Amino acid sequence: MKPRALTRLAWRGLTQHRLRSILSGLGIVFGVGAVIAMLSVGEGARREILAEVGRLGITRVSVRAGDLSEETEFDARTLQSPGLTVADARAISEVCPTVASLAPVRERSEQITRANNRAEAAIVATTASFVRTEELVLRQGRFLTDTDLREANRVIVLGHDLAESLFPYEDAVGSRVRVETDWYAVVGVLEPRELSRRGSRLSSRNVNQVAFVPLSVVPEPTGRVDEIAIRIDEADAVRDSARLIESVVTRRHRGANDFELVVPQELIAGYERARFQFNVVVGAVAAISLIVGGIGIMNIMLANVTERIREVGVRRSLGASRNDIVQQFLMEALLLTGSGGLVGIVLGAVASFAVSSYADWPTALSLRAVIAAMALAVGTGVGFGLYPAIQAAHQNPVEALRHE
């Protein structure tokens, strides 16, 4: 039959009871809206985590000294684990050929003063190779050098924001700052680095707010460090390298579980698993709301059919086949769910926009989500509109014509 005339006819059928049609379409509207909003939140989280991992680099791995619980601390003591040390770093670089660069890190929060400006900052004591491991970019001056390490020079490299706050008007490089009681010469300032809005396990420190000093100027007789930052030479090798690093450190710690291996690439995998669960929940919400919405549609379509049995008889007498009648009522259901779906998409987009601006969650509306939601709505129309349409078509025309 003619699609344009059919659409007009269906529209006419729906607008005959405007309020009734709108109410019955609300189930679809809210169902699709909820699905769109949830998918947007999920997609936003996905993009954020990918961006974050991308910023850190998927070839980045970290070994961190664990926050010891009572139990693991007892373990560590009885097993006589030396803890995470510079020696671990050395062992890793010796054993693991895929390590491109590596730097042990000791981190303290201390007060930095310069004239009247002072700031509380993370002082990261590390080696010269940290600049490569963390892929830092210098704006001015230089990073720490091996000579600095060897001679325990009191030099300091400032993160961009920290430099700005300590030296609002003049160049930092060449000046001196005081860390607690010791004076340091500023030798470099970093380029600013874009950071994610929220802290997470991945972005451990804000390099814009950090000051770097040679590891050797903060002596530590045990050789303990807080972290060993590692860069693997290629992405494909990350997984195997991480396993190797873990076994090296575990052996050196005599089996004590007093460290933590952070592998962003695996965080993605973990995230993907969480996302799968999230999607199952979204799917369940979608299924439930669309079944409820579909029942509403079916209910109203059955009422439409009952009300218009005589019209069906008349159309049959004018030459409509059963097929034509099915098409007419199915088109009504499709138009109802289709427009409900469109309104629902708009509603969901507005809701996710509201979520991202008030709750400060990142959201993103993907084309795939829109297509999926629309397909669900239309599928509901067919699924729940078909039975009433077939029922209309199978009315006996003679009896339908006599129907009051």
Added chain:
Amino acid sequence: MAAARCRAISTSSRLELLSLLAQAVDIHRVYPRAGHAVSALDGVTLDIECGSFVAVVGRSGSGKSTLLNLLGCLDQPTSGQLLLQGTDTRTLDDTAASRLRNRLIGFLFQSFNLIPQMTVLENVETPLLYSECPESEWRGRAERLLERLGILERSSHRPAELSGGEAQRAALARALVTEPELLLADEPTGNLDSRTGEEVMVLLEELVAEGRTLVLVTHDSNLAERAHRVIELSDGKLVQDRKT
């Protein structure tokens, strides 16, 4: 024009068969009912020629409407054979029967049966939705008929806003819009006063004069006398078939 068509057909080789628009051979229509079955039509045999005007009379419940519904392919005989333009209706599936109904038959009902939520124009266009006619021609065709039947100025009205005579004319326009050969009218003047009823009858007679075939069910013996032929049914049987 329809007469010309009928004549053209009757000069063809299938002359005998095709000059007959409809041929019923011993048709029965039995309604199954709890206890006993009701035989609405009980062995009716009749031919309807192209261009003829046949009145069907009989008491209420004698099977007149049943016969009309069978002729219009809206219903199937329980047994017997019904040929429309030489085609055995039992061989038609729903789609084919519907197409035949659309092309060949126009129904006229006592209660008009206009679709209430549509305008007169839309009602008249409705059969074209189920025809081969392109959408661009619908309006022109419908308006030409409405004009001819004198209700063009009513084309944007709803059926509820029409008088009985206007409603039946709108229904007639709708029945004619696919240019069917056979008009089946079931007491079309039954709901009209005598003057508007007469107006509708005059229109129907004009159509017959143009060569269309008309089967008219009526209670009114005066109306029946205006037909070429009167058929009387009683208890589902054909009890009289005479020319006037």
